[in-house]
Every structure is written in C-alpha cells, then in structure tokens.
C-alpha cells in the first residue's frame with residue numbers, strides 16, 4: 001500500500017496591487033522641504049495584495065496573484081521578486097504600454113512611514129481576462145480596493161462558489177468601498193479606510209454598517225491600539241489587542257495582517273483566532289520590518 005499524498009497547503013488567491021516600493025530610512029520627514037541624507041535605502045515589492053501574498057506563503061500557505069503591471073522597467077523585476085518568494089505569478093498580466101505603480105516610502109526613526117504612491121497608468125480596468133476557474137482550487141480570496149472592476153468580478157465568483165473572501169478596506173474613495181463591502185464576507189478596514197466607508201461616525205457604528213450592507217465580519221485595524229471587530233451574528237464590538245513590540249518599520253503591517261487573516265480563514269480558524277493570528281503577524285512585521293514565517297508567529301501566539 002502507498003501512503004496517501006500529503007494534502008497541499010490551502011491556496012489563497014490575492015487580487016490587487018503590486019507596487020515597486022522605494023524605501024528610504026530617514027531621521028525625520030523634514031518640513032519645510034530641504035535636502036537630507038537617508039540612513040538606508042531598499043527597493044522591493046509592495047502593494048497590499050502583493051505583501052499579503054508573500055505573507056500567505058511565508059506562513060505556510062500557497063498564494064496565487066491576480067493583477068496587472070506595465071511592461072516597463074518595474075513590472076518584470078517585481079513579478080520575479082514575488083515568484084522568488086514562492087507566489088504563483090503565472091496569471092499576472094503584463095500590460096503593453098502600461099506603467100507599474102511605484103511608491104516612495106519614507107520611514108522615520110520611530111518606524112512610522114509616509115507614503116507617496118503613484119498608482120500607475122494604462123493598466124486597463126477590464127476584468128474579463130481573469131481566470132475565474134482557478135478559484136475552484138482556492139480556500140480563500142483576498143482583494144484590495146485598487147482594482148475595483150477586478151475585485152467585483154472575483155468577489156462575485158467566489159461568493160457563487162462558496163469560497164470565503166476578505167477585503168483589505170484601505171483608504172479609498174467612499175464609492176469604491178461601498179461597492180465592494182456588500183460582496184465580501186470579511187471586511188477588514190484600516191482606520192482611514194473605515195472613515196472613507198462610513199464618514200463621520202464612530203468606528204463601531206462604521207463596522208455595524210459594514211455588516212448591515214452584507215459582510216459577515218467587519219473589523220478595523222488600529223496599529224498598536226489593536227483591532228476592533230464584530231460579526232453579523234454578534235454585533236457587540238470585540239477587541240483583539242496588539243502584541244506589544246518595539247516597532248522599527250510599520251510599513252506593510254496592515255498588508256501582512258490581511259494576508260495572515262486570509263490564510264487563517266483558509267485554514268478554517270474561528271474569527272477570534274484568525275484576528276489573533278493576524279495581529280501576531282502584523283506585530284512581527286512592525287517589529288522586524290520583515291514578513292514573518294510560521295514558527296516565530298506560533299511562538300508569539302503561545303507566549304503572548
């Protein structure tokens with residue numbers, strides 16, 4: 001008798017943004033504008049869905065990326081960098097004449113970041129090329145809001161197939177978030193993103209509006225102040241505290257939180273456990289400036 005083949009790790013499809021992040025470590029973001037020296041510089045892949053996909057793989061899952069880059073100097077190397085991390089980039093679209101998104105990330109001595117993002121151009125909005133049949137093998141779908149048409153198409157297809165979905169509800173136009181939240185199971189906002197979705201109301205009320213509009217779970221991440229969340233079944237707000245760490249670079253902590261959360265959902269963890277798992281991943285990213293692997297995360301979960 002032969003042994004049954006080991007089950008593959010769960011697959012998370014990550015749809016959205018892939019950005020060339022130029023990260024400058026500086027003392028301070030000076031005002032008024034002046035000439036200054038950076039302590040360090042790094043060029044690497046960024047973007048919500050891309051950072052999340054890397055987190056999925058480092059934490060033990062499989063990730064398939066859906067998105068577009070230009071056929072410029074940035075697109076190819078970015079795709080290679082994600083592929084080198086083990087993310088399946090075979091369905092990435094290289095758009096002829098398109099320009100890839102780029103960010104200048106300024107990280108100050110406290111580890112806080114300012115980002116100037118160029119969103120790219122000529123990447124096309126048409127989502128009909130998306131190979132939606134690939135969802136059949138997926139255990140979760142994660143979308144960011146930077147490609148509305150693609151996210152809508154994929155979220156509808158995931159819902160039809162009963163595949164759980166997660167939205168990174170990051171800072172965006174109100175209309176974009178209002179279009180996507182009803183289509184998603186887990187609407188996980190950043191603090192500015194929740195304000196865009198439900199302007200002028202308290203966070204708990206914003207989350208209630210998200211579940212009233214169709215999400216099953218709504219949450220808002222608040223950096224070191226931890227995560228506030230509620231569910232459709234139990235609309236009492238609950239808090240998942242942040243793990244106390246000394247932050248060196250908070251860039252991408254939210255993206256990594258979302259990747260870890262989507263993997264936890266793909267692994268069928270309960271919502272409270274998934275929030276804790278994701279918080280640990282976000283904390284380690286903020287502490288180390290690096291996306292964590294599974295073992296240190298599990299250690300933090302046990303010790304924290």
Ligand SMILES: Nc1ncnc2c1ncn2[C@@H]1O[C@H](COP(=O)(O)OP(=O)(O)OP(=O)(O)O)[C@@H](O)[C@H]1O
Pocket residue numbers: 170190191220221222223224226227241242243244245247250251252253254255256257278279280281282283286
């Ligand atoms: N300084 C920190 N200490 C501990 N945990 C942190 C810290 N910063 C972030 N985290 C964890 O990561 C989660 C997401 O962080 P945050 O709310 O800052 O994301 P964000 O605003 O979306 O930012 P970005 O998308 O740029 O990473 C937090 O809810 C928390 O669990």
Ligand SMILES: [Mg+2]
Pocket residue numbers: 170190254255
């Ligand atoms: Mg974020």
